[in-house]
Amino acid sequence: MRQYPDMSFEDRMDTVDFEVGQRPHITVDSDICRSCTTKECVHACPAKLFVPTGDGGILFNYEQCFECGTCYQICNKAGAITWTYPDGGHGVVFRKG
Amino acid sequence: MPEKSSVDAVVVGAGPAGASAALELARAGRSVILLERGPFPGAKNVYGGVVYGRVLDEVLPGWWEDAPVQRWVTRRSTMMMTPTQALTIDFRTEDWGNAPYNGMTTYRADFDAWLAGKAVDAGAQLVTSTVATELLRDAAGRVVGVRTDRPDGDIRAELVIACDGVNSFLAKQAGLLPQTDAEQHTLGVKETLALPRKTIEERFGLSGDDGADFEILGCTGDISGGGFLYTNRDTVSVGVVLSLTGLAKSGRRPEEVLADLKAHPAIAPYLRGAELKEYSAHLIPEGGYRSMPPLTTDGLLVAGDAAAMCLAAGIWLEGVNFAIGSGLAAGRTAAEAIATGETSRLTGYRKRLEDNFVLTDHKNLQGAAHLVLSERVQQQYPRLLCDFAQEVFTVRNPEPKPGLGKLFRRTAARHGVRLRQLAADAWAGFRIFG
Numbered sequence: 001m002r003q004y005p006d007m008s009f010e011d012r013m014d015t016v017d018f019e020v021g022q023r024p025h026i027t028v029d030s031d032i033c034r035s036c037t038t039k040e041c042v043h044a045c046p047a048k049l050f051v052p053t054g055d056g057g058i059l060f061n062y063e064q065c066f067e068c069g070t071c072y073q074i075c076n077k078a079g080a081i082t083w084t085y086p087d088g089g090h091g092v093v094f095r096k097g
Numbered sequence: 098m099p100e101k102s103s104v105d106a107v108v109v110g111a112g113p114a115g116a117s118a119a120l121e122l123a124r125a126g127r128s129v130i131l132l133e134r135g136p137f138p139g140a141k142n143v144y145g146g147v148v149y150g151r152v153l154d155e156v157l158p159g160w161w162e163d164a165p166v167q168r169w170v171t172r173r174s175t176m177m178m179t180p181t182q183a184l185t186i187d188f189r190t191e192d193w194g195n196a197p198y199n200g201m202t203t204y205r206a207d208f209d210a211w212l213a214g215k216a217v218d219a220g221a222q223l224v225t226s227t228v229a230t231e232l233l234r235d236a237a238g239r240v241v242g243v244r245t246d247r248p249d250g251d252i253r254a255e256l257v258i259a260c261d262g263v264n265s266f267l268a269k270q271a272g273l274l275p276q277t278d279a280e281q282h283t284l285g286v287k288e289t290l291a292l293p294r295k296t297i298e299e300r301f302g303l304s305g306d307d308g309a310d311f312e313i314l315g316c317t318g319d320i321s322g323g324g325f326l327y328t329n330r331d332t333v334s335v336g337v338v339l340s341l342t343g344l345a346k347s348g349r350r351p352e353e354v355l356a357d358l359k360a361h362p363a364i365a366p367y368l369r370g371a372e373l374k375e376y377s378a379h380l381i382p383e384g385g386y387r388s389m390p391p392l393t394t395d396g397l398l399v400a401g402d403a404a405a406m407c408l409a410a411g412i413w414l415e416g417v418n419f420a421i422g423s424g425l426a427a428g429r430t431a432a433e434a435i436a437t438g439e440t441s442r443l444t445g446y447r448k449r450l451e452d453n454f455v456l457t458d459h460k461n462l463q464g465a466a467h468l469v470l471s472e473r474v475q476q477q478y479p480r481l482l483c484d485f486a487q488e489v490f491t492v493r494n495p496e497p498k499p500g501l502g503k504l505f506r507r508t509a510a511r512h513g514v515r516l517r518q519l520a521a522d523a524w525a526g527f528r529i530f531g
C-alpha cells in the first residue's frame with residue numbers, strides 16, 4: 001500500500017524559500033554525538049539536516065532549517081545542540097504555511 | 098528601528114497573539130512596538146489552515162469583509178482510519194457559508210500580515226526582521242524591556258508581552274517554561290498541494306467559496322498523533338501531527354508518515370495529480386491546561402502558544418483563536434496596568450482568561466490531549482470501529498443479519514478491547530468533551 005511519491009528530498013526542499021544568513025544559528029557538537037547511540041535527530045528532523053558520519057559523529061548543515069525546534073526538544077545529550085533563531089530577517093520564509 | 102527606543106509596551110512576535118495584544122494597546126492610546134523576527138508577519142508560521150473568527154467580532158466588526166480568506170468552511174469531517182479502512186462523520190451546513198461565518202481557510206503569510214496591519218492601523222509600530230534575544234531587567238529583577246539583535250537594539254518598556262510562539266525563549270528565560278519538554282509537544286508536518294480550483298470543488302463536493310476540513314485519527318501508524326486535510330482556493334493542505342517522543346522512538350521520517358496518509362485509499366483520490374507547492378513543519382504545544390506556565394511575572398505577560406494555549410485534541414486543532422483571545426486579554430490588562438501605574442500587579446490577566454473561553458475551554462478539556470493520544474484511541478478504537486462498520490455494512494444474505502450488540506461484542510473481543518475499558522474511556526470522553 002505504501003507508495004512514496006517519486007520526488008527526491010532535494011526537490012521537496014526546493015519548494016521552500018530561505019534567506020540564508022551568514023551565522024549558523026544551530027550548531028551540533030559532533031564529539032558529543034559520537035557517544036549517542038540512538039541518533040533520533042537523524043530521522044526526526046523534518047528538513048533532514050542531520051547526517052551521520054562514518055566515525056559515528058554528525059554532519060549538520062543549518063541552511064535549510066525550518067526553525068521548528070524538534071531537534072533540541074528530542075536530543076537527549078546535554079550540550080550536543082546549540083539552538084538559536086537565525087538573525088532577524090533570515091532563515092525560512094513560508095508563503096503557504 | 099524606531100528612534101525612540103523607549104515605549105509603553107513591547108510585544109514580541111507578530112503572530113495572532115502578538116498582533117491582538119498590540120492592537121488593544123494601541124487602541125488604548127499606548128505606544129507599543131510589535132517585534133517580529135521574520136521579514137514579514139507570518140513568514141515563520143505554519144498551521145493546518147483554519148481560523149475560527151468569532152473571537153474577532155468584538156474587536157474587528159465585519160472582519161470578513163476584508164480578511165484574506167481562501168474558503169469558508171461549510172463542511173467538517175472527522176475520519177477514523179486503519180491502513181485500509183476509514184469511518185467518517187461528515188457534517189455540512191450552509192449557515193457557515195454566510196456572514197458572520199464560522200471558519201475560514203487562509204495562509205498564515207496572508208492572515209498574520211493582515212492582522213498585524215490592523216494593529217499598525219491602530220497606531221502600533223511594527224518592526225520586522227528583528228529578534229528579541231533577551232529580557233532586560235532592572236536591579237530588582239523586574240522585566241523592563243528586551244534586547245534585540247540590532248545594533249543599539251535595546252528597547253525599554255513598562256511591560257513586555259511575550260507572544261513568541263511555541264518555542265518561547267522569553268518564557269524559558271524568565272523561568273516560566275522548561276528548556277525542553279518533548280512530552281508536551283507534537284510536530285506538524287504539512288504539504289501545500291496545488292490543484293485546479295474546479296478539481297477541488299468537484300472532488301470535495303464544494304461550490305463557490307465553500308471549503309472543507311477533514312480531521313483524521315488513526316493515520317499515523319505507531320506514532321501517536323493525527324492528520325488533517327483542508328481546502329484552499331486552488332491548493333489543499335494535508336499534514337500529520339506527530340508526538341515528539343513517538344517520532345523520536347519510531348525511527349520513521351515525518352514526510353514518510355505523511356506519504357502514507359496521502360496514499361490511503363480514502364485520501365488518495367482527493368489528491369491525485371496534485372503538485373507540491375510548499376513543504377513545511379512547525380511544533381505544537383499539545384499539553385494544554387496542565388502544561389501551561391505561570392502567565393505573568395513582574396513586568397512580563399505571556400500569551401498564545403508561548404503559554405501553551407493551543408487546543409489540540411482530535412476533533413479540535415485550534416490555536417489561532419486562543420492566541421487572539423489571550424493576546425487581546427494581555428493587551429487590555431497591560432493597557433490598564435500602564436494607565437494606573439500598577440505594572441507589577443498583573444493578576445487581572447488570568448482573571449480575564451478565566452472569564453472568557455480561553456481558560457474555560459482549556460480547563461474543561463484538560464484531559465483531552467491525554468485521552469486522544471492514548472494507545473487505545475490511537476490504535477485500538479479506530480480498528481474496532483472500522484471493523485464494526487465493515488461487519489454492519491457487509492451484506493451476507495442469505496445468512497441472516499446478526500444482532501448489532503452481538504456483532505459489536507464479537508468485534509471488540511477480536512481486537513482485545515475490553516468493554517469495561519471502552520465504557521471507562523467513553524465516560525472519560527463524555528466528561529471531557531460532553
Ligand SMILES: Cc1cc2nc3c(=O)[nH]c(=O)nc-3n(C[C@H](O)[C@H](O)[C@H](O)COP(=O)(O)OP(=O)(O)OC[C@H]3O[C@@H](n4cnc5c(N)ncnc54)[C@H](O)[C@@H]3O)c2cc1C
Pocket residue numbers: 109110111112113114115132133134135138139140141142143144145146147148149227228229230260261262263266284285286287336338379380381400401402403406407414415416417418420
Ligand atoms: C501543523 C499545525 C496545524 C495547526 N492547525 C491549526 C488550525 O487549523 N487552526 C488553528 O486555529 N490553529 C492551528 N494550529 C495552531 C496555531 O498555529 C497556533 O496555536 C497559533 O499560531 C499560535 O499563535 P501565536 O501568535 O501564539 O504564535 P505564532 O503564530 O507561533 O507566532 C509567534 C511569532 O513570534 C515570532 N517570534 C518568535 N520568537 C521571536 C523573537 N525572539 N523575536 C521576534 N519575534 C519572534 C515568530 O516569528 C512568530 O511570528 C496549528 C499548528 C500547527 C503547527
Ligand code: SF4
Pocket residue numbers: 028032033034036037038039040041042050058074075076077080081
Ligand atoms: S544531536 Fe543529539 S540526538 Fe542527534 S546524534 Fe547528537 S546527541 Fe544524538
Ligand code: SF4
Pocket residue numbers: 026044045046047048049064065066067068069070071072
Ligand atoms: S529546528 Fe527543525 S528543521 Fe531545523 S534542524 Fe532542528 S529539527 Fe531540523
